[in-house]
Amino acid sequence: MSLRLANASVTYPGATEPAVHQVDLTFEEGTHTAILGPNGAGKSTILRALGGLLPCDPGEAVLDGREARSWPRREFARRVAFVSSAEESAFPVRVRDYVALGRNPYVDGWRGPSPADREAVGVALHRADLDGLASRYLGSLSAGELQRARIARALAQDPDIMLLDEPTAHLDLGHEFAAFALLAELVAQLSLTVISVTHNLNMASRFCGRIVLVADGTILADGPPGDVLTPDRLARAFDWPVDTMIRPGLGIVAVPVAPGDAP
Ligand code: ADP
Ligand code: MG
Numbered sequence: 001m002s003l004r005l006a007n008a009s010v011t012y013p014g015a016t017e018p019a020v021h022q023v024d025l026t027f028e029e030g031t032h033t034a035i036l037g038p039n040g041a042g043k044s045t046i047l048r049a050l051g052g053l054l055p056c057d058p059g060e061a062v063l064d065g066r067e068a069r070s071w072p073r074r075e076f077a078r079r080v081a082f083v084s085s086a087e088e089s090a091f092p093v094r095v096r097d098y099v100a101l102g103r104n105p106y107v108d109g110w111r112g113p114s115p116a117d118r119e120a121v122g123v124a125l126h127r128a129d130l131d132g133l134a135s136r137y138l139g140s141l142s143a144g145e146l147q148r149a150r151i152a153r154a155l156a157q158d159p160d161i162m163l164l165d166e167p168t169a170h171l172d173l174g175h176e177f178a179a180f181a182l183l184a185e186l187v188a189q190l191s192l193t194v195i196s197v198t199h200n201l202n203m204a205s206r207f208c209g210r211i212v213l214v215a216d217g218t219i220l221a222d223g224p225p226g227d228v229l230t231p232d233r234l235a236r237a238f239d240w241p242v243d244t245m246i247r248p249g250l251g252i253v254a255v256p257v258a259p260g261d262a263p
Helices: 043-050 073-077 095-103 115-127 143-156 173-190 201-207 231-238
Strands: 003-010 020-027 032-036 060-063 080-083 161-165 193-197 210-215 218-223 242-247 251-256
Touching (some): 032 173, 032 201, 043 161, 073 080, 095 115, 115 143, 143 173, 173 193, 218 231, 231 242
Parallel strands (some): 032 210
Antiparallel strands (some): 003 020, 210 218
């Protein structure tokens, strides 16, 4: 499965300027790419365009040689799962039933869920370490558990590609690490292609082989963490002075500084 954003621009209705301008990105199977950048840079827009949720003009998102938005939605959803930044369920739902929503692209409307669908839900719950929480109500979960449930729902789709918008927002540092480690496991075990928007530069440098740094709707830098997460590039992207420390095995630590701070 190959996913590409081909020279794509996105302009929201009523906007005079494109939110994303001529972005070209191709993603390799079995890799985790982080999309980083300041608020309003266009990260979510890029992710939604990749997920076929927004029209591009010019350009297009292309899945396996076919324009994302021309795929039948069910077919597309069997290949690409999208975990949005936040969405609350309006009605009480148990974790198992919530994860089962990921089977919608497979379930036969007349016959309902098959044994294979139930099996896939069980596997997804297990992979996300939710076996003990399957009967709990979604609203009763902690932030870390809730994010695992949202990843499990995406996993139940049995996708080749997973798009996640700030999957670790609101998680403390331990739960954030665990979420990145879970994604790394899925990449390694299932050869899943993962693309995550995140603000955690350190976790991105440690867990993602590739970083796409976005600012003002364009790509400022794209490559391995060591090439992208440099003080000058980060300062330019975030419009704030930044110092970095490289900790072999632990990744890159970026620290915002004031102009008068000692280096
Ligand atoms: P990021 O995810 O990097 O914070 P977004 O992709 O959400 O940034 O937004 C990029 C730009 O597009 C911002 O200027 C934002 O105000 C604008 N934008 C985002 N969503 C919409 C929308 N639904 N309608 C109009 N403008 C939007
Ligand atoms: Mg966003």
